[in-house]
Amino acid sequence: MSEHPATWLLSGVRPLGGAACDLLLRAGSIAEVGPAGSLGAAGAEVLDGDGLVALPGLVDLHTHLREPGREDAETVETGTAAAAVGGYVAVHAMANTDPVADTAGVVEQVWRLGREAGHVDVRPVGAVTAGLEGERLAELGAMADSAAGVRVFSDDGRCVSDAVLMRRALEYVKAFDGVIAQHAQEPRLTEDAQMNEGELSGRLGLRGWPAVAEEAVIARDALLAGHVGSRLHVCHVSTAGSVDILRWAKSKGWRVTAEVTPHHLLLSDELVSTYDPVYKVNPPLRTRDDVDALRVALADGTVDAVATDHAPHPVEDKECEWAAAAFGMVGLETALSVVQDAMVDSGLLDWAGVADRMSVRPARIGRVAGHGRALAVGEPAHVTLVDPAARRAVDPATLASRSRNTPYAGMSLPGRVVATFLRGRPTQLDGKLTS
Amino acid sequence: MKRHLLSAADLSRDDALLVLDTAEELARVSDRAVKKLPTLRGRTVVNLFFEDSTRTRISFEAAAKRLSADVINFSAKGSSLSKGESLKDTALTLEAMGADAVVVRHSASGAPHRLATSGWIGGSVVNAGDGTHEHPTQALLDAFTMRRHLGPLTDRRVIIVGDVLHSRVARSNVLLLHTLGAEVTLVAPPTLLPVGVETWPCAAAYDLDSVLPKADAVMMLRVQRERMGAAYFPSVREYSRRYGLHAGRLGVLPEHALILHPGPMNRGLEITAEAADGARSVIVEQVANGVSVRMAVLYLLLGGSEPG
Numbered sequence: 001m002s003e004h005p006a007t008w009l010l011s012g013v014r015p016l017g018g019a020a021c022d023l024l025l026r027a028g029s030i031a032e033v034g035p036a037g038s039l040g041a042a043g044a045e046v047l048d049g050d051g052l053v054a055l056p057g058l059v060d061l062h063t064h065l066r067e068p069g070r071e072d073a074e075t076v077e078t079g080t081a082a083a084a085v086g087g088y089v090a091v092h093a094m095a096n097t098d099p100v101a102d103t104a105g106v107v108e109q110v111w112r113l114g115r116e117a118g119h120v121d122v123r124p125v126g127a128v129t130a131g132l133e134g135e136r137l138a139e140l141g142a143m144a145d146s147a148a149g150v151r152v153f154s155d156d157g158r159c160v161s162d163a164v165l166m167r168r169a170l171e172y173v174k175a176f177d178g179v180i181a182q183h184a185q186e187p188r189l190t191e192d193a194q195m196n197e198g199e200l201s202g203r204l205g206l207r208g209w210p211a212v213a214e215e216a217v218i219a220r221d222a223l224l225a226g227h228v229g230s231r232l233h234v235c236h237v238s239t240a241g242s243v244d245i246l247r248w249a250k251s252k253g254w255r256v257t258a259e260v261t262p263h264h265l266l267l268s269d270e271l272v273s274t275y276d277p278v279y280k281v282n283p284p285l286r287t288r289d290d291v292d293a294l295r296v297a298l299a300d301g302t303v304d305a306v307a308t309d310h311a312p313h314p315v316e317d318k319e320c321e322w323a324a325a326a327f328g329m330v331g332l333e334t335a336l337s338v339v340q341d342a343m344v345d346s347g348l349l350d351w352a353g354v355a356d357r358m359s360v361r362p363a364r365i366g367r368v369a370g371h372g373r374a375l376a377v378g379e380p381a382h383v384t385l386v387d388p389a390a391r392r393a394v395d396p397a398t399l400a401s402r403s404r405n406t407p408y409a410g411m412s413l414p415g416r417v418v419a420t421f422l423r424g425r426p427t428q429l430d431g432k433l434t435s
Numbered sequence: 436m437k438r439h440l441l442s443a444a445d446l447s448r449d450d451a452l453l454v455l456d457t458a459e460e461l462a463r464v465s466d467r468a469v470k471k472l473p474t475l476r477g478r479t480v481v482n483l484f485f486e487d488s489t490r491t492r493i494s495f496e497a498a499a500k501r502l503s504a505d506v507i508n509f510s511a512k513g514s515s516l517s518k519g520e521s522l523k524d525t526a527l528t529l530e531a532m533g534a535d536a537v538v539v540r541h542s543a544s545g546a547p548h549r550l551a552t553s554g555w556i557g558g559s560v561v562n563a564g565d566g567t568h569e570h571p572t573q574a575l576l577d578a579f580t581m582r583r584h585l586g587p588l589t590d591r592r593v594i595i596v597g598d599v600l601h602s603r604v605a606r607s608n609v610l611l612l613h614t615l616g617a618e619v620t621l622v623a624p625p626t627l628l629p630v631g632v633e634t635w636p637c638a639a640a641y642d643l644d645s646v647l648p649k650a651d652a653v654m655m656l657r658v659q660r661e662r663m664g665a666a667y668f669p670s671v672r673e674y675s676r677r678y679g680l681h682a683g684r685l686g687v688l689p690e691h692a693l694i695l696h697p698g699p700m701n702r703g704l705e706i707t708a709e710a711a712d713g714a715r716s717v718i719v720e721q722v723a724n725g726v727s728v729r730m731a732v733l734y735l736l737l738g739g740s741e742p743g
Contacts, residue, residue: 194544197630198630198631199630199631199634200631201629201630201631202629202630202631202632202635203606203629203631203635204544204545204568205544205545205565205566205567205568205569205603205606206544206545206566206567206568207567208630210630274548274552275544275545275546275548275549275552276549276552316521319521319523319553320521320522320523320549321522321541321543321545321546321549322543322544322545322546322549323542323543323544323566324522324543
């Protein structure tokens with residue numbers, strides 16, 4: 001797959017932002033760790049890591065790779081390339097493809113395409129209900145037992161709104177330690193919804209997506225998860241009220257986890273007043289108060305993970321009227337920079353915290369073996385190197401993703417992912433793919 | 436004046452008064468035997484209507500023609516919303532035709548804004564009604580009509596009644612009337628007032644009868660019958676009783692107060708024939724004034740020579 005040697009010396013890097021040291025990657029594992037300048041480089045390619053922060057390779061719980069079905073927007077190849085460029089070593093491929101990933105056959109196909117591409121480990125997400133129709137359970141066990149080894153199940157894009165079906169799904173996946181990742185959106189309260197419901201939606205004449213439509217479902221599902229003792233994961237939490245409910249659910253000891261997207265940590269709804277659909281996303285951009293609450297929640301661990309909700313769309317699905325445009329933003333290649341901007345540079349989270357929220361906990365929630373581990377001798381060599389002192393202007397034209405719908409075009413963001421190692425081999429160096 | 440008219444908020448007080456004063460001058464043209472000025476000769480105005488609205492299109496068409504502009508009517512029903520030609524391709528087509536102004540009506544809020552800011556076209560964009568957002572020339576013609584009867588609108592009390600939530604007319608009127616110094620009160624059942632209305636530059640009330648006695652003008656909004664299925668109100672009968680302008684309420688309304696309606700009316704629902712056709716109704720005048728106001732807008736945006 002890669003022509004680079006199997007042994008790498010990462011010299012002078014700062015694991016989790018701590019003291020500089022040398023990491024020797026050999027045969028897919030971290031073979032040696034020593035003080036900076038202490039490790040010999042015999043037979044190894046040396047990467048001068050002076051000033052770079054080393055993180056365990058990032059794991060995304062929420063990626064839309066679009067294949068099969070929408071290869072005009074993204075493929076497993078291009079989407080995982082974007083992931084590698086962004087510092088990811090594993091991604092969870094969402095199930096809302098065409099055909100839907102609701103059978104062992106489809107999840108195995110996506111998994112196999114991921115292996116062939118080789119940029120990251122692809123963990124397919126299985127649909128909760130057949131065809132995402134919300135009427136009967138998909139064959140969850142068959143997907144769990146397949147070569148893809150599915151552990152995360154989600155109808156993402158749609159909410160499992162039927163309370164009985166949600167209860168059954170939560171119960172059923174206990175048999176194989178699965179988790180239901182809920183897209184929390186009460187459908188009746190959000191019919192034809194276009195943006196956050198508030199003063200601005202009223203003024204812009206765009207139909208509102210009220211916070212209560214998210215919060216009510218999270219509350220119900222947390223209660224259900226507590227009642228049946230199952231694992232619930234809440235996708236893309238977007239409101240301050242959701243944070244309060246999650247905090248309460250966790251205080252009960254229930255097995256509830258949650259993710260927040262980079263864009264909900266940085267952007268707010270006033271951008272919608274441009275009517276530029278690049279800012280159209282579901283759940284919608286919320287208020288500045290929500291953004292602040294989400295940052296605090298990520299910092300204190302109420303929200304467990306950052307997940308990109310990378311949602312590629314072709315140009316024509318965004319170059320149109322707001323109401324006609326598709327929901328979603330690409331995010332894999334900017335996630336770490338956005339998190340640095342919103343969380344690290346603001347003093348809310350250190351790099352150890354970033355590693356925890358972007359690698360350790362996502363891997364644990366997704367039950368991704370071998371990922372999200374410490375940067376220690378004997379662990380798999382999944383390493384992301386970031387230069388926190390760099391700044392860059394986001395240029396959509398240079399994205400590895402097939403799509404260009406980034407809301408950060410032209411923005412200056414801190415940090416640059418310098419290298420990503422998967423099982424000891426670089427998948428990208430200086431933003432360039434190695435394979 | 437800005438280059439585009441997308442929102443009533445684009446107009447400063449001076450801009451708004453300039454439009455109204457210019458409209459007064461231009462209205463005199465409509466009283467002449469030859470209703471035509473050479474001001475916009477050689478300029479092209481495109482009426483781009485993604486949504487049916489014969490009355491608004493005809494009004495803009497008459498306005499442009501009375502200023503001697505070339506008028507192209509582009510009925511693009513079946514926008515990208517229904518998988519026809521995209522807004523962008525339509526815009527590029529118009530640009531290729533050399534449109535100096537594009538008058539756009541669209542069911543999607545913000546569509547004129549997109550046309551004006553996307554770089555697809557170079558001409559001025561006039562919002563002729565976009566979704567549930569705004570309809571600034573309607574607000575201008577309403578203000579023009581009220582000003583003719585009431586004089587300057589400073590401190591005048593205007594009541595807007597009905598489906599504010601879905602009304603572009605209400606949004607534009609609140610903004611413009613506030614700019615002109617009037618006091619606006621929105622009256623509707625709570626289900627038909629938008630979230631955040633308390634931040635708008637107006638008052639809001641649920642009870643029509645309590646505000647009518649002090650009104651200088653009352654504007655009745657059209658109620659779409661399809662709102663009923665969505666539980667905004669229990670029945671047409673109940674809506675009419677609580678929010679309709681009927682004979683009983685006419686007695687409470689001051690003698691000098693005007694009755695307006697942007698049309699088309701649901702007679703018997705939000706307004707009875709007695710109110711619509713009575714002496715205080717200026718609904719037919721609104722239509723005539725629409726042409727004058729739109730002439731003024733096109734004239735000022737396209738920077739024509741002095742009206743003669």
